[in-house]
Amino acid sequence: MTSVLVSTGMEAATGVTRPDDVEPGTASWERMRPLFTGDVNAVADGLLAGGASDVLVDDAPCTQRNLLLEALDPRAPLLTGRHEPLGMTAGVEPADAVVLLGHRTGAGRQGVLSHTCPGTGPTGFRIDGEPADEGRVNAPIAEEHGAPVVLVTGDDLTCRAAGTWAPDALVEAVEECVSRYAALCLPPGRSAGPLRARAAGAVRLPRARSDRADVPEERGAPGRPHRFEPDFHAPHPAAAVLAVPTVEPCGPRGVASAAPDATTAARTSKVCTTVAGAAMEDHFD
Incomplete structure (x- = not known):
């Protein structure tokens, strides 16, 4: 039995290249929703064909x-709506494996819609x-819940970066980054097949892992300490965030928490x- 969570990101789905493509209510967002759904369907179909017992999709x-x-895909129930306790890994608790679909590179890095x-x-x-x-945020959470990341999809730079935070996962790029707002994109008719095939192969990875003698039977990996360090564009968001317990200054515009x-x-x-966002002023930030 292999239960798989598909944690979705829209910013690196097939065809997405500009902010309007992921901004709810815009014409571009409406146009990209079927393409995004198509990526998910291709992956879900591949996972089930590869032997997954069930697939849960997190919007x-x-x-x-x-x-x-x-x-x-009617075989893949959807977890949708806001304020999920585990954010992008909501639904991971009963899963045996995780797919990170449409994920992107982080703030300050090259990559399609990186942020x-x-x-x-x-x-x-x-x-x-x-x-x-x-993925560097989500992969260790998945591991702590006993569900390793087995597949990462997105642009080519995200797939390359995945080697540092999910080295055992398969990857499949649906876009090649040209700039933050431009990419060489595969049409859905060409991206769906490779996504399906890669997902079918990825679902076998947790089985191989569970068959190894050096892997303990109990679910999950012991949590280990982590230090998060965001830098903001100005000093005032960082100053506002210092009200959060455990947070300390880290440079003139940054904070750190362990x-x-x-x-x-x-x-x-x-x-x-969230606190940093509330510190923004509409016409001066």
Whole structure:
């Protein structure tokens, strides 16, 4: 039995290249929703063909109401709506494996629509001294819940970066980054097949891992300490975030917080970026 969580990001789905493509309510967003849903369907079909017992899809980006439920593979239930306790890894508790679909590189890095926590101003983000790609936040949370990341999709730079935070995962690029707002994109008719095939192969990875003698039977990995360091575009968001317990200054525009495990670190970071967003002024930031 292999239960798989598909944690979705829209910023690096097939065809997405500009902010309007992921901004709810815009014409571009409406146009990209079927393409995004198509990526998810290709991966879900591949996972099930590869032997997954069930697939849960987490609609994680922005308002968390982006995927078209009526067009989704009927075998893959959808977790949708805001304020999920584990954010992009909501639904990981019963899973045996995780797919990070449509993920991107982090703030301050090259990559299609690269950013960390939009609307809150981070211009850079580090975790344990390394660039905080989206997957570097989510992969250790998945591991702590006993569900390793087995597949990463996105642009070519995200797939390359995944080697540092999910070295055992398969990758599949649907876009080649040209700039932050431009990419060489595969049409859906060409991206779907490779996504399906890669997902079918990825679902076998947890089985191989569980068959190894050196892997303990109990679920999850012991949490280890992590240090999150976001940099903001100006001093005042950083000053506002210092009101959060455990947070300390880190340079003139940055803060740092340490936590005993990845799940706690990510929750603290969410509080920090929410406070930073509330510190913004509409016409002067």
